[in-house]
Amino acid sequence: MTETISIPLWQYLVLCLTALLVFIRVVVFPLWASFWSARTRNIVEEVNPFLQLNLSPFTLSRRRVLADRLANDPQIESQVRQIASERGESLEKIRREVWRIAWDIVPAFNPYFYFRIGYRLARNGLRSLYYPRIGFVDEESMASVSDEVATLFLINHRSNMDYVIANYLTACRTMLSFGVGEWSRIWPIQPLMRMAGGYFVRRDSDDPLYRLLLKRYVQMATAARVPHAIFLEGQLSRDGSVGPARLGLLSYVTEHYDPETSPDLVFMPIGINYDHVIEAQNMLRYSSEHFRTKGPLFILRNGIVFVARVMWELLLRRRSHGYACANFGNPVYFSKWLAHNGVHWPDLNRAQRYQWIEKLGAEMIDSITALVPATPVPVLCRVWFHDPIMKLSADELRVRFHALCALLEQGLCHLVLVQDNRNLTLEHALNHCLRRGIIRQSDDGEYEINLEMLPLANYYANSLSQFLNE
Template sequence: MVDEVGARLSIQIRPFQQTNRRALIDRLIFDDRVQHAMQSYVREHNMPREVALDQVRRYAREIVPAFNAYLYFLIGYWLAKKISRSIYRVRVGYTDDAGLASVPESATVVFVMNHRRPIDYILASYLAAEKAALSYAVGKWARIWPLQQLIRSMGAYFVRRNSKDDLYRRVLERYIGMATEAGVTQAMYPEGSLSRDGRMREPRFGVLDYMLRGFHLERDLIFVPVGLNYDRTLEDRTLLLAVEPGTRRPGVAAAFANTMKFVGNQLWLLIRS
């Protein structure tokens, strides 16, 4: 399956992505920098080494994905295509195919995208499926069964945004560094969170910083800009209310009614066309 898919991709699937998940977890746990951070954590918090090791193990299991090429390119691609096209008429304005084709095989490619709405993950995976298998950071919103298992099998890794736990941040840093060093194609949002009004938000460079800490001269780190835009998003009014001080946001029932109205209008337009 991997060989068949790899033959048509501009950027190949890396051996790191095909490595057994348990082996990756062990490699992350016993990474020299993680172990050094753990020892410092033990001294600082005056706790047994075994307790800190259990913490590191729990963080590693939480972060490390379980990439499955079959799920990504067959089931995941099919779902992403159906969801994207059922909601929007998807159009690609420009793509530099020649530029992507000329990327050295040894390079690590990072797609840098603006973050307009939650479906960005799905849309980007669908549009890039002929080019590469994307790995990206996902927040706690996706940590529900069975979505968590599906997203993890598609190569995404879970992050605790705004975590103040130094030990957790060191484990996350080393996973991102290891993936970057191994050439895994990644996608990131420099904004770090969803735009409320379509304007770029204040940049947050945590993931980018972790990528650069693992940079080596023998492997180029190539950033590819990606712009996503929508004629309309389902959450437009709700998101705009969030940035207007003193404005009451609609309840769950009102939000559901507005969503159903939008879906009904789209279905009616589809039937008429």
């Protein structure tokens, strides 16, 4: 019993590695799970009483539970047999694919990450780059929305920072679940997005099984009153203006609506604008197809550069990207919208419903377009929109800038001013554009657009076209 046993070094290393793995599985993982479970319970108990829209039990479900519920949903099961028959494949194979797709779609929401880590990251990151501002057409109407309804925040898509600003500005009211595109399917962005409540969307997928599961997940989440953020354009704006509505997610959430049994749907339009859109140069330089061919390494490289820039700005606190603003409109209740149009939704067939969804989508896009705020840089770029070779003295520029601000206010645009002062706003925008090379100052003191940067200047100016009848 006390004799020394000699074993080869490689066997010793294998035993040590096996013991370490057993220790991690038996001790570390349970302790880590217990720690996060306790933190999650504590944060839910802490924040839920103060949220305007309380956290849904569906939101708090584990990822595996959500994937199981989605994969075994009766509506999915009824379609699986038909798809297996059409493809000539075994039922078991199709069910494995269903599980894989369900696991790929559903989020892994973590309240502690969202309201503590994620919120602080968003706040510090956003404030290190921008001066964030928020506007309301009627704050009381937004405050009247309760968690008895399913709320959908409909947003124009200017930048991938939209995720950050929308979550940051609504964190005191609710959590937001949002569809995340393929750009984020790299580590560590993907797990962070899942923990923040994001579900993953392959926007151009033609796989009917995938579309079926995505549709059913969105419907289940809506029925459970999970607040959604939907970028109604479905993609980043390529020219700075608000594009037409893509109706996929909107048709999903309304498909099974019944005023007698379903929670009412509330659409909250939001317009977002920036002094500096981080992706603007890439949006002008590459098409969507060209950008996708760049692959994950291109996205990862740009992501690393962006994080490094944020860390540098965080240290310096320069807020060199200027102003970012989200402007909230009035909520639109689906039941009231249907009643106003004399529509009884359950009586309509699929084609008739889609016609009404097209009308609803167009109205929501119009609402969002009218909510886009005028931050200082887009206003300044608009001065040269119709005459890009124009040269202006400082006094002429000031007169034109003030006149443009007056026109925007007459058009009921939410104007973002520096300390409510137009001269300070012009000074801020001018310094920003001079630093970025969008505007140049000649030796005689006159200002002009750098024609090499004209597409970028027009990109910002286009965001305000809807307010001006020039």
